[in-house]
Amino acid sequence: MSTSPQAVLHFWFHASTPEQWFTKDPHYDHRIRDQFSRNIWRDTPQALSPVQKQFMLMPFMPSESKAIHAEAIQLFKKYTHENSYHYEQLHKNIIDRFGRYPHRNGILNRPSTPEEILFLKEPNSSF
Incomplete structure (x- = not known):
């Protein structure tokens, strides 16, 4: 996953569906937690879960x-x-x-x- 704002918007509005946003899916949920936390905290100790x-x-x-x-x-x-x-x-x-x-x-x-x-x-x- 790219770290650019455009990549995040693309992920939310093109690669994902609204159904995925509100459905319990361990694979999807893990990807969100993993990728977003890593990119939000890039270059800091918090980047690793x-x-x-x-x-x-x-x-x-x-x-x-x-x-x-x-x-x-x-x-x-x-x-x-x-x-x-x-x-x-x-x-x-x-x-x-x-x-x-x-x-x-x-x-x-x-x-x-x-x-x-x-x-x-x-x-x-x-x-």
């Missing part, structure tokens, strides 16, 4: 680096909602405890320690 910020942080979670999770936990706390922050805490706790994700050991041909084997028997021990 909470969902976009959260999405940008997701690559941190699979890391087996303690240093990455030390940084990630602060970013998740600052930029995401409570649920995402909670899941980053769970990931970080596993890395802090084992230095790796024990549930990956089999696929990576890594031997599991006795502590990891006990951990993997616990509910919700992997993602």
